[in-house]
Amino acid sequence: MEKYAKLEKYYLKHHYFPHLLLAAFFCLLSGGFMSFRNLNQTQAAQVMEMYVILTGIILFVPVFMPEQDADIWSLERSKCMPMWKLYLKRTITAAIVQALIISGFVLLLAKQSPAADPGVLWSGSFCEALFLGSIGYFCGAVFNQVIIGYMGSILFFAANIGLSERFGVFGLFQMMRQNDSCLLWKLAAGVFFFIAAIVLRERLAGK
Amino acid sequence: MFLTLFGKECKMMLKSVSYYIFVIVFVWFISSQMDGSLSEMERPKPDQSFYGxxxxxxxxxxxxxxxxxxxxxxxxxxxxxxxxxxxxxxxxxxxxxxxxxxxxxxxxxxxxxxxxxxxxxxxxxxxxxxxxxxxxxxxxxxxxxxxxxxxxxxxxxxxxxxxxxxxxxxxxxxxxxxxxxxxxMSYEQAVEEYQAMTEKDRVTGAFGRLFCDYASVMLAILPVFPAMACVLKEKRNKCSEVIYARQASSIAVVFSRYLACVVMMFLPVLISAIVMQQPYLFHARTLGLSADLFGFVKYVILWLLPEIMAVTAAAFFLGQLTNGIFGIFIQAVWAYGDLMSAATLVGSFGMRLVARWNTVGQTVYFEQLKGQFLMNRGFYAVLSLLFVLSAALLYGKRRGNGGLLYGKVRKA
Structure with a gap:
């Protein structure tokens, strides 16, 4: 356990810290772009879906960034600890930070906009952020390039502005349409992408 | 030397996954937006209830x-x-x-x-x-x-x-x-507008602006990824020292790379424009209208080339400045902000990166705004040169310092 904690600390300090800073900066900027007071459910959903879920891209996509360096990847593979455990720990860390960020925004909305339903906002935003982030996570893992990961997530978000309905149950911005029936689909797809990315990565490493 | 480097960079782009994603996404997006509606080529009739x-x-x-x-x-x-x-x-x-x-x-x-x-x-x-x-x-x-x-x-x-x-x-x-x-619009205004479209725009020009409107939305963000991949490939492939030791000047290395990125990304845009112009050209000729063979091409060069240049140059500059991928976020925020802040989808160019003209025609209005539009595109062309020059200077500084931008050894 101590070994994992040490590795996690090293990862957070030397690789993940700039991304956490970026996510924090992104959250601090929100006041300039979004209004939080006197919103109804749809307007509160707009704040969460048009802005807050973007933190999913910042948090989940760079998980495989250290291994972009082939030397680090080879070194890590030579250790007895399985790589999937390392990836899983990083992903769980990202999910915890994601949950904290969403909780912060939902609390702010609950305080300033009593008409909004915090439970619906939290679950909807978390599933969408996780799903959006998982797309880039998967692309980044397969191509071993974080840039392609960002490309995947950002382009999926951009495509949803105007074409959301074409993606069916996987389309974003469903809360704004007061449709919360697709959340489980997105959560399941997000988890699937995370698992598939780790499995594929293990296979790539084996070659 | 410069041309050799340029050729090599073009070949490198052809091996880049992000470049192929750029091409596929751009072609898919533009072909899904240009629905081939040809009704605007018909002359307004006196009994219409609405003329725009x-x-x-x-x-x-x-x-x-x-x-x-x-x-x-x-x-x-x-x-x-x-x-x-x-x-x-x-x-x-x-x-x-x-x-x-x-x-x-x-x-x-x-x-x-x-x-x-x-x-x-x-x-x-x-x-x-x-x-x-x-x-x-x-x-x-x-x-x-x-x-x-x-x-x-x-x-x-x-x-x-x-x-x-x-x-x-x-x-x-x-x-x-x-x-x-x-x-x-009244019937008379609609007829005047139609005549301006057929005479000044020669039909295809009016549709060319619509093509550029859709394309400019995508090109505000899409070139960032191949450009950033190009900037950071040295770091990724760990070949910086080898390139630093070469005879080519920093200006030649950065400019050849930049030019290769711009040319390779502009090519699919230009080809798409030429291909998508054909139905409009054919239909105009069927109606007996004199259509401009270069209607799309001239707008693509004036409208989209400065945008590709500016976005690519900004990626080069931010990539050199941060030596990392954070420039992607700055540019994503720039593009998203520019799009979301558009007060109108037709005109109001100002200093906007994404020049919008989400309509077919309105030729008279476009002629009034032409000065503003050319000023806008000129500004981005100059800005892109400044960005890429700054990127070359940063690259030269890093090269002189043995890979460290500020000449400081950092703890790994």
Whole structure:
């Protein structure tokens, strides 16, 4: 356990810290772009879906960034600890930070906009952020390039502005349409992408 | 030396996954947006119920329209603002609502409810028309009579008070009213517009602008990824030292790389434009109209090339500055902000990265704005050169310091 904690600390300090800073900066900027007071459910959903879920891209996509360096990847593979455990720990860390960020925004909305339903906002935003982030996570893992990961997530978000309905149950911005029936689909797809990315990565490493 | 480097960089681009994603996404997006509608090529008929809209400078009408817009915003309790270039929805509380209602009453000389259910009664009457453009034109054409004694200057003063309440970046800022008001076109105006489209634009030019409108949305962000991959490939492949030791100057290395990126990304855009022009060209010829063979191409060069240059150059500069991928976020925010802050989808170029012209034709209006448009694109062309020059200087500095931008050894 101590070994994992040490590795996690090293990862957070030397690789993940700039991304956490970026996510924090992104959250601090929100006041300039979004209004939080006197919103109804749809307007509160707009704040969460048009802005807050973007933190999913910042948090989940760079998980495989250290291994972009082939030397680090080879070194890590030579250790007895399985790589999937390392990836899983990083992903769980990202999910915890994601949950904290969403909780912060939902609390702010609950305080300033009593008409909004915090439970619906939290679950909807978390599933969408996780799903959006998982797309880039998967692309980044397969191509071993974080840039392609960002490309995947950002382009999926951009495509949803105007074409959301074409993606069916996987389309974003469903809360704004007061449709919360697709959340489980997105959560399941997000988890699937995370698992598939780790499995594929293990296979790539084996070659 | 420069041409050899350029050729090598072009070959490298052809091996880049992000470049192929760029091509696929761009072609998919543009072909899904250009639906091949050819009805605009037909001459307007005298008995049509709606001919589209045009802009006029009429201060009385402008005041009446703005007052109607304000009344409806107060009724719904929502104000769209763009304080930092991004959309921000402002929901007013009861005290603010009363202050705003008072402004409407002072401008109109009537009680707020009388304005809402009297002057705006038509707005609340359901329409049977299925033409969305007509419905939007009718609802946005609501007017509220202003007091006879109210001057335009006094009205602007009142609108400034509205801005103080709802915050910066609302549609009530007097400078945003300078464009004029949108009014439905008459048959004569529609014919004049049609003639301008067939004679000045020679048909394909009008559709070329629409192509550029859609393409410019995608090109505000898409080139960032291949460009950033190109900038960071040295770091990724750990070949910086080998390249640093070469004879080629930093300017030659960065400019050849930049030029390769721009050329390789512009090529699919140009080819798409040429291919997508064909149905319009063919249909115009079928109708006996003289169509411009280079209608799409000339707009693509003027409209989209400076945008690709600017976005790529910014990626080069930010990539060199941070030596990491964080430039992607800065550029994503730039593109998203630029798009979301668009007050109109037709014109209002200003200093915007994404030049919008989401309509076919409006040739007369475009001719009026042509100076502004050329100034805008020229600005981005110059800005891109400044960015890439700065990137070359940063690269040279890093090269001179053995890979460290600030000459400082950092703890790994």
């Amino acid at each position: 809209t045009t802009y006029v400078q009429d201060k009385q009408l402008l005041m009446e329209r703005k007052l109607a817009e304000l009344t409806l915003d107060i009724y719904y309790g929502n104000f769209s603002t763009y304080p930092l270039g991004f959309f921000r929805n402002v929901k007013i509380n009861d005290a603010e609502k009363q202050q705003l209602q008072k402004i409407v009453e002072e401008c109109s000389g009537k009680r707020f409810d009388d304005v809402l259910y009297g002057d705006l009664a038509d707005y609340f009457t359901p329409t049977e028309s299925e033409d969305m453009e007509e419905v939007v034109a009718r609802t946005s054409g609501c007017q509220v009579k202003v007091k006879e004694s109210l001057t335009y200057e006094a009205f602007c003063e009142k609108m400034n008070q509205v801005c103080d309440i709802v915050g910066a970046g609302s549609a009530y800022e007097p400078k945003k009213m300078e464009r004029g008001v949108s009014v439905p």
